[in-house]
Amino acid sequence: MSNSTTFQPIAPRPAPVNTEGPVAWIKANLLADWKTTLSTFIVGGILLWYVPQILNWALFKAHWAADFNLCKIEGSGACWGVVTEKYRAIIFGRYPFDEQWRPLVATVLLTGLLVASCMRMFWRAWLPVLWLVVLALFFVLMYGNVAGLSQVDTDRWGGLPLTILLASLSLVASFPIALLVALGRRSNLPAIKTFCTIYVELIRGVPLISVLFMASFMFPLFMPQGVQIDVLLRVLVGITLFAAAYSAEVIRGGLQAVPKGQVEAAATLGLSYWQTQRKIVLPQALAMVVPGIMNNFISTFKDTSLVAIVSLYELMGAMKMAVNSDADWRPYIMEGYFFIALIYFVFCFAMSRYSHWVEKQVNKSKLR
Amino acid sequence: MNPGSPPKKNNWSWRSQAFRGVVYQIVAIAAITGVVWFLAHNTLVNMRIRGIQSGFDFLAQSAGFDIGESLYPFDSEESYWHAFLIGITNTLRVAVIGIILATILGTLLGVGRFSRNALVRGLCLTYVELFRNIPVLLQLLLWYVVLTEVLPASSEAWQIGHFFLSKGGLNYPIPVWATGQLWAAFGIVGSFVLIWIYRRWARLQFEATGQPRSGFWVPLLILIACSLIGWALGGAPTELNYPVRGEFSIENGGALTPEFLAVLLGLTLYTASFIAEVVRGGIASVARGQGEAASALGLNRNQEMRLVMLPQALRVIIPPLTNQYLNLTKNSSLAVAIGYPDVVSIANTALNQTGRAVECISIVMLVYLVTSLGTSLLMNWYNSRAAIKER
Numbered sequence: 001m002s003n004s005t006t007f008q009p010i011a012p013r014p015a016p017v018n019t020e021g022p023v024a025w026i027k028a029n030l031l032a033d034w035k036t037t038l039s040t041f042i043v044g045g046i047l048l049w050y051v052p053q054i055l056n057w058a059l060f061k062a063h064w065a066a067d068f069n070l071c072k073i074e075g076s077g078a079c080w081g082v083v084t085e086k087y088r089a090i091i092f093g094r095y096p097f098d099e100q101w102r103p104l105v106a107t108v109l110l111t112g113l114l115v116a117s118c119m120r121m122f123w124r125a126w127l128p129v130l131w132l133v134v135l136a137l138f139f140v141l142m143y144g145n146v147a148g149l150s151q152v153d154t155d156r157w158g159g160l161p162l163t164i165l166l167a168s169l170s171l172v173a174s175f176p177i178a179l180l181v182a183l184g185r186r187s188n189l190p191a192i193k194t195f196c197t198i199y200v201e202l203i204r205g206v207p208l209i210s211v212l213f214m215a216s217f218m219f220p221l222f223m224p225q226g227v228q229i230d231v232l233l234r235v236l237v238g239i240t241l242f243a244a245a246y247s248a249e250v251i252r253g254g255l256q257a258v259p260k261g262q263v264e265a266a267a268t269l270g271l272s273y274w275q276t277q278r279k280i281v282l283p284q285a286l287a288m289v290v291p292g293i294m295n296n297f298i299s300t301f302k303d304t305s306l307v308a309i310v311s312l313y314e315l316m317g318a319m320k321m322a323v324n325s326d327a328d329w330r331p332y333i334m335e336g337y338f339f340i341a342l343i344y345f346v347f348c349f350a351m352s353r354y355s356h357w358v359e360k361q362v363n364k365s366k367l368r
Numbered sequence: 369m370n371p372g373s374p375p376k377k378n379n380w381s382w383r384s385q386a387f388r389g390v391v392y393q394i395v396a397i398a399a400i401t402g403v404v405w406f407l408a409h410n411t412l413v414n415m416r417i418r419g420i421q422s423g424f425d426f427l428a429q430s431a432g433f434d435i436g437e438s439l440y441p442f443d444s445e446e447s448y449w450h451a452f453l454i455g456i457t458n459t460l461r462v463a464v465i466g467i468i469l470a471t472i473l474g475t476l477l478g479v480g481r482f483s484r485n486a487l488v489r490g491l492c493l494t495y496v497e498l499f500r501n502i503p504v505l506l507q508l509l510l511w512y513v514v515l516t517e518v519l520p521a522s523s524e525a526w527q528i529g530h531f532f533l534s535k536g537g538l539n540y541p542i543p544v545w546a547t548g549q550l551w552a553a554f555g556i557v558g559s560f561v562l563i564w565i566y567r568r569w570a571r572l573q574f575e576a577t578g579q580p581r582s583g584f585w586v587p588l589l590i591l592i593a594c595s596l597i598g599w600a601l602g603g604a605p606t607e608l609n610y611p612v613r614g615e616f617s618i619e620n621g622g623a624l625t626p627e628f629l630a631v632l633l634g635l636t637l638y639t640a641s642f643i644a645e646v647v648r649g650g651i652a653s654v655a656r657g658q659g660e661a662a663s664a665l666g667l668n669r670n671q672e673m674r675l676v677m678l679p680q681a682l683r684v685i686i687p688p689l690t691n692q693y694l695n696l697t698k699n700s701s702l703a704v705a706i707g708y709p710d711v712v713s714i715a716n717t718a719l720n721q722t723g724r725a726v727e728c729i730s731i732v733m734l735v736y737l738v739t740s741l742g743t744s745l746l747m748n749w750y751n752s753r754a755a756i757k758e759r
């Protein structure tokens with residue numbers, strides 16, 4: 001018998017390299033080659049050094065009780081007592097202490113409506129009506145003077161309710177202006193086009209703070225003799241005009257993305273200008289600009305912190321006033337800043353996630 | 369009449385689109401003129417009643433207030449006009465340095481999002497999400513608190529080499545002015561000429577032989593060599609003005625105030641998070657096949673990025689990057705909140721002293737409009753160079 005007839009198995013091939021599971025992931029993402037490994041060790045070392053220190057300061061060695069003597073102990077971490085002690089003054093500003101359930105209810109209503117407006121099942125014809133109702137309710141609750149509620153003037157309003165009111169009201173009010181300006185910038189009529197272009201470029205060329213200064217110093221001069229406008233309303237008008245210019249550019253981008261053939265097809269069907277815009281162009285354009293509008297809303301929400309400079313005490317102004325007015329707590333204002341930074345972060349982060357989700361939804365229709 | 373063309377209808381009826389257009393425009397112009405006239409009339413009446421003076425003549429008057437920091441000396445006796453000029457230079461100083469630093473940091477963070485290392489990716493993502501979701505004004509104020517309260521007093525300043533960091537700001541050594549620096553500057557100017565000649569020669573060589581030559585290292589070498597030669601020709605001055613601990617503060621040397629540092633840090637870190645997103649979006653927009661094709665041609669990862677990916681990504685990156693530069697410049701106006709004497713802060717002081725709201729606010733708006741339009745023009749010119757050359 002020769003060797004050639006006996007069965008001789010070849011050496012088994014090595015098992016395939018695992019491409020799934022945590023070990024494979026670490027191999028591919030942390031220890032792929034010497035450069036990756038080196039940077040893993042450097043970055044990991046820095047993290048291991050600093051993260052425990054930060055956690056120690058912020059959590060483990062921090063004092064939560066509203067007692068500033070605790071924070072004076074050597075080696076203490078963050079002094080969150082400032083928040084425990086002042087949180088009502090931070091969140092509601094100078095609103096009368098016993099009446100603070102009113103801004104609470106009003107804020108919950110408005111925030112609830114904002115959240116509902118983000119959900120598809122609420123995108124119905126009655127949503128704008130609901131907005132008007134809730135905004136009216138907000139004002140009734142905050143201002144009072146009806147149904148046994150005491151009157152609280154707008155200069156006592158402050159904190160988170162003011163922030164949310166300024167942001168959402170300027171969004172709602174700026175939308176129609178932005179729509180008209182965006183259409184105007186694409187109009188064939190030279191006078192209207194020029195006016196809209198000047199408006200947008202002028203507003204976008206200057207910082208919001210100069211618009212707010214204008215609202216607080218120049219608007220009183222603009223009004224006829226004897227007419228006094230509330231400072232809140234003036235600032236609201238300023239922010240609305242500012243936000244409208246930015247939204248107009250976003251909407252114009254959406255209008256430009258609608259193919260020309262759509263407008264021409266509408267013209268051959270004999271639709272008028274307004275019919276074309278309302279039935280053909282806007283439904284397509286507006287669906288595309290929702291993420292952009294949402295991003296504008298996020299920046300407006302952040303920009304409302306500027307009204308503290310023209311002495312309206314929104315969230316940040318309220319925090320500064322609450323902490324600075326108390327000499328015992330003043331050294332711990334940094335913790336106060338961190339607290340409101342957290343509030344802003346939660347709101348803005350949630351909204352930016354939503355904006356991402358909408359963007360995916362919009363793109364889905366294009367990727368069939 | 370030519371039967372081929374339809375009769376041109378230009379009748380004066382509501383059915384004519386052209387006529388309607390004219391009517392709409394006349395109505396719009398009339399409405400805008402009416403509103404402007406109404407507001408201007410009210411303003412004039414109100415100003416007369418309240419006894420507010422108007423006009424820009426106050427610019428020549430003596431300002432009467434001191435300015436915390438300026439690029440060149442300012443005295444409270446000098447005119448408002450001068451004070452505004454210092455405000456503008458302060459705004460530009462923080463904006464230009466901020467733009468440069470934010471671009472570098474933002475680009476690193478944006479490229480870091482594509483790192484093969486998960487830790488680096490995660491760190492970049494965390495940074496971007498954290499910094500862009502907190503209002504920039506809050507960040508400025510927070511940095512200001514950190515710089516003025518957490519840091520030690522200037523008598524116990526942190527010292528690294530000849531650099532001091534304390535509540536009084538950052539102190540650093542500066543070279544003592546001598547003719548040697550002037551010669552070095554001449555050397556730098558001369559090196560630009562040499563670099564231009566070298567690049568021209570390199571391009572001709574490349575077109576003739578296909579041999580690529582370094583477009584970065586050789587010019588860098590020329591730049592360093594020329595400035596060193598200039599410096600040596602000028603007598604090689606090495607004297608530096610070192611900051612030293614004085615009795616009450618750090619003395620001598622160059623200094624950056626905590627206000628300036630807070631504005632710079634806040635604006636840079638905030639804008640860098642947006643620039644990182646712009647850069648990430650730009651790189652992600654380049655089709656995946658481009659990178660694969662570059663590898664197929666045998667380019668290494670560095671060449672692939674530099675020759676294939678970046679030139680295509682830049683076209684997408686530049687327009688939103690311009691917007692971020694403009695935003696940074698406009699956000700520098702928030703410096704007023706922490707007392708950095710930028711143009712808004714100067715205008716605010718002038719407004720409170722003279723009561724001329726209309727004039728002061730229009731100066732601020734004009735300054736920002738000119739800066740914005742100037743930056744847009746510059747970036748549009750650069751964009752037209754980077755855009756796809758279509759025939």
